[in-house]
Amino acid sequence: MTYLSWLFSAENWAGGADNPGIAQRLVEHLGYTALTLVIALVIALPLGAWIGHSGRGGFLVVGIANALRALPTLGLLVLLFLAVGLGLLGPLIALVILAVPPLLAGTYSGVANVDPQIVDAAKGMGMRGREVLFKVELPNALPLIIGGVRSALLQIISTATIAAYVGLGGLGRFILDGLSQRDFPQMIGGSILVALLAIVADVVLGGLQKLLVSPGLQERSAASKPGRLRLIRGGADTGASRAA
Amino acid sequence: MDWVFRNSSLVLELTGQHIVFSLVPVLIGLVLAVPLGWLANRTRIGRSLTLNIAGFLYTLPSLALFVFLPPIIGTRILDPLNVIVALSVYVLALLVRTVADALNSIPSTVVNSATAMGYRPGRRFLTVELPLAVPVILAGLRVAAVSSISLVTVGSVIGFGGLGKMFTEGFQREIPQETISGIVLVLLLAIVVDGLLLLAGRALTPWDRPARTRRTAGTAS
Numbered sequence: 001m002t003y004l005s006w007l008f009s010a011e012n013w014a015g016g017a018d019n020p021g022i023a024q025r026l027v028e029h030l031g032y033t034a035l036t037l038v039i040a041l042v043i044a045l046p047l048g049a050w051i052g053h054s055g056r057g058g059f060l061v062v063g064i065a066n067a068l069r070a071l072p073t074l075g076l077l078v079l080l081f082l083a084v085g086l087g088l089l090g091p092l093i094a095l096v097i098l099a100v101p102p103l104l105a106g107t108y109s110g111v112a113n114v115d116p117q118i119v120d121a122a123k124g125m126g127m128r129g130r131e132v133l134f135k136v137e138l139p140n141a142l143p144l145i146i147g148g149v150r151s152a153l154l155q156i157i158s159t160a161t162i163a164a165y166v167g168l169g170g171l172g173r174f175i176l177d178g179l180s181q182r183d184f185p186q187m188i189g190g191s192i193l194v195a196l197l198a199i200v201a202d203v204v205l206g207g208l209q210k211l212l213v214s215p216g217l218q219e220r221s222a223a224s225k226p227g228r229l230r231l232i233r234g235g236a237d238t239g240a241s242r243a244a
Numbered sequence: 245m246d247w248v249f250r251n252s253s254l255v256l257e258l259t260g261q262h263i264v265f266s267l268v269p270v271l272i273g274l275v276l277a278v279p280l281g282w283l284a285n286r287t288r289i290g291r292s293l294t295l296n297i298a299g300f301l302y303t304l305p306s307l308a309l310f311v312f313l314p315p316i317i318g319t320r321i322l323d324p325l326n327v328i329v330a331l332s333v334y335v336l337a338l339l340v341r342t343v344a345d346a347l348n349s350i351p352s353t354v355v356n357s358a359t360a361m362g363y364r365p366g367r368r369f370l371t372v373e374l375p376l377a378v379p380v381i382l383a384g385l386r387v388a389a390v391s392s393i394s395l396v397t398v399g400s401v402i403g404f405g406g407l408g409k410m411f412t413e414g415f416q417r418e419i420p421q422e423t424i425s426g427i428v429l430v431l432l433l434a435i436v437v438d439g440l441l442l443l444a445g446r447a448l449t450p451w452d453r454p455a456r457t458r459r460t461a462g463t464a465s
Contacts (some may be wrong), residue, residue: 062437070434072397075427158305191308
């Protein structure tokens with residue numbers, strides 16, 4: 001229980017003039033996360049939707065998603081720090097590079113794996129390419145797209161923690177400051193906060209998925225086992241990469 | 245590249261550490277995931293319980309897990325055991341789902357045939373169901389191994405060894421070559437291990453070979 005004393009002290013939450021408290025670090029962490037997610041979504045959503053819709057370059061997405069899985073984020077962070085120096089830019093680039101592949105893979109495989117009969121039916125009803133994409137393919141792909149967002153979000157939250165190593169704020173500060181001051185309650189408090197944040201974010205997105213995806217699709221996506229396996233074999237499975 | 249040759253003894257030592265830190269957990273995770281994945285398919289409640297716990301564990305950020313494991317398992321904060329336990333948890337969390345799905349996807353006609361031929365459940369699992377599940381399990385294992393190799397480097401933030409140490413040292417002493425060498429070595433290690441797993445999978449599933457071998461076998465007979 002002594003380990004938890006740090007976490008439950010009001011003083012640590014409020015912080016002081018020269019040492020930011022938990023509240024401020026939490027806001028910083030959320031800020032980096034939101035900024036990264038928005039940039040990554042702007043890049044990955046249109047690209048993934050186009051690749052899935054047109055069927056061009058799918059192997060490229062799978063290849064890139066697989067290759068980047070092995071890229072160590074800490075190394076990337078340090079390298080970008082040495083290249084662009086102190087500030088938000090380096091860590092932000094590293095986080096975006098990390099978040100794009102799961103989003104891209106989720107969007108691409110979501111759109112590409114929509115039942116061809118459904119797409120044919122939409123075309124038969126007179127829909128054009130763009131209409132097919134927005135009215136049929138994207139809504140049908142939503143479970144996998146949100147799956148991609150979930151896995152990207154987890155990786156961003158985890159990795160924003162290591163970004164403290166190259167001078168950024170956020171909850172990782174408590175782990176690193178705690179380490180340098182031999183203050184283990186602070187380290188453990190910081191770790192628990194990061195873990196809680198990741199869990200809450202995942203639960204919120206899970207709820208969002210239930211809300212956004214049409215009920216008919218939810219039952220089907222739960223039942224479609226072969227689809228799942230095909231994705232895992234293809235290597236573009238969105239939930240299956242772990243970053244930091 | 246020059247940097248690696250000048251510091252080859254350090255690089256070799258760190259690579260060795262890295263291999264132990266990343267691959268021992270893969271082995272532990274796999275050994276535990278097979279029975280758990282099998283159990284997950286027995287009952288509906290077992291399935292939702294196992295998969296939900298696995299999903300929860302997978303959500304925890306690794307750096308956080310490295311830090312708050314010591315008070316739970318009673319180790320010191322820089323004990324290498326923390327890295328190995330934490331990564332085993334991830335591999336297990338990932339593979340339980342894969343094993344459960346793989347076993348679940350085996351056609352029931354195959355399982356029924358085996359039963360009809362007199363296979364008892366234990367032997368049927370080991371000689372029929374498990375081998376047929378190998379391709380899917382292997383796909384999950386490759387993902388687990390590659391992300392495990394990449395994840396070990398995170399531990400170097402709080403002082404664990406392995407190739408990640410080349411990132412933190414490169415950072416502290418501002419030697420970009422050291423950081424770059426570290427990244428390249430991690431990627432190389434991941435590619436080599438991935439390739440080895442792929443070959444092992446081919447060796448384990450002779451019936452799943454590409455059409456070419458099957459055709460030569462056909463002309464021979």
